[in-house]
Amino acid sequence: MNGLYHQDHYLEHDHLNALTVNGKSEIEVMPDQISLTIGVRTEELTVQEALKKNAQLSNDMIQALHQIGIQNGQIETKSFSVHPRYDYHDGHSTLIGYEVLHLFEITVSDVKQAGQVYDTALTGGANLAQDIQFSVKKPEQYYQQALTDALLNAQEKAATLAQTMQVPLQRIPFKIIEESSQYTQDFQASYKGFAASSTPIQPQTLKISAAVRAWFHYS
Structure with a gap:
C-alpha cells in the first residue's frame, strides 16, 4: 500500500x-488503428538517377496500395532525404554515388488488414520496413x-x-x-x-x- x-x-x-x-x-x-512505416531506399551513381528510381518505386508501391483500397489520405510522407555515398581508403574519401530514402507512414483503421498492407507495400516497390504502431483513435x-x-x-x-x-x-x-x-x-x-x-x-x-x-x- x-x-x-x-x-x-x-x-x-x-x-x-x-x-x-x-x-x-x-x-x-x-487497438482500432495501425500505422506502418514503410520506405523506399535507392542507391545510384548520380543524384538524378537515385531520385528517378526512388520516385518510380514509390509510385509503384502507392499504386499497389490503391488496388487493395488504401486511399491517398492514408499514405503520408514521414521523411525524405538525399545523401552522398563515399568510399574511404587510406585517409581519402571518394564519392561513389547517392542514396535517396523516402519513408511513408500508412495508417489503416482495420487492424486485420495490416498484414495485407505490409505485404502489398513490400512487393509493390518498398524495400524497407521500419516500424509498426498500434493505437486507438x-x-x-x-x-x-x-x-x-x-x-x-x-x-x-x-x-x-x-x-x-x-x-x-x-x-x-x-x-x-x-x-x-x-x-x-x-x-x-x-x-x-x-x-x-x-x-x-x-x-x-x-x-x-x-x-x-x-x-x-x-x-
Missing part, C-alpha cells in the same frame, strides 16, 4: 488533520476512465488509512493533483516472406494508465 499521512494546515485558522495518498489505475483496450476517453479509477483508488487507500488510525474520514478530497499518464503498447509481428497469405501481425492490448495525488481531511 502506498500512502503517506501528515499534518497539513488547510486554512489559516483551521489546523485540520490531513493525509495524502497516491491513486493509480491502468486499463487495457484493443480516441485515447482521451479511455484516459478519462483511467483517471476516474485512479481517484477511486486514492479514496480507497485513504479510507483504509483512516480505518487503521480509527478516525473519521471526509471522503471528498480537498485537493487533487493529476500526476502522470502513460500510454504503452505490446504487439507481435512476424514476417515470413512474400507468401500468398498475408503476414500475420497480431496486436495485443494497449495499456492506458493514470495517477493522481489526493489530500483528505480526517478528524
Whole structure:
C-alpha cells in the first residue's frame, strides 16, 4: 500500500488533520488503428538517377496500395532525404554515388488488414520496413476512465488509512493533483516472406494508465 499521512494546515485558522495518498489505475483496450512505416531506399551513381528510381518505386508501391483500397489520405510522407555515398581508403574519401530514402507512414483503421498492407507495400516497390504502431483513435476517453479509477483508488487507500488510525474520514478530497499518464503498447509481428497469405501481425492490448495525488481531511 502506498500512502503517506501528515499534518497539513488547510486554512489559516483551521489546523485540520490531513493525509495524502497516491491513486493509480491502468486499463487495457484493443487497438482500432495501425500505422506502418514503410520506405523506399535507392542507391545510384548520380543524384538524378537515385531520385528517378526512388520516385518510380514509390509510385509503384502507392499504386499497389490503391488496388487493395488504401486511399491517398492514408499514405503520408514521414521523411525524405538525399545523401552522398563515399568510399574511404587510406585517409581519402571518394564519392561513389547517392542514396535517396523516402519513408511513408500508412495508417489503416482495420487492424486485420495490416498484414495485407505490409505485404502489398513490400512487393509493390518498398524495400524497407521500419516500424509498426498500434493505437486507438480516441485515447482521451479511455484516459478519462483511467483517471476516474485512479481517484477511486486514492479514496480507497485513504479510507483504509483512516480505518487503521480509527478516525473519521471526509471522503471528498480537498485537493487533487493529476500526476502522470502513460500510454504503452505490446504487439507481435512476424514476417515470413512474400507468401500468398498475408503476414500475420497480431496486436495485443494497449495499456492506458493514470495517477493522481489526493489530500483528505480526517478528524
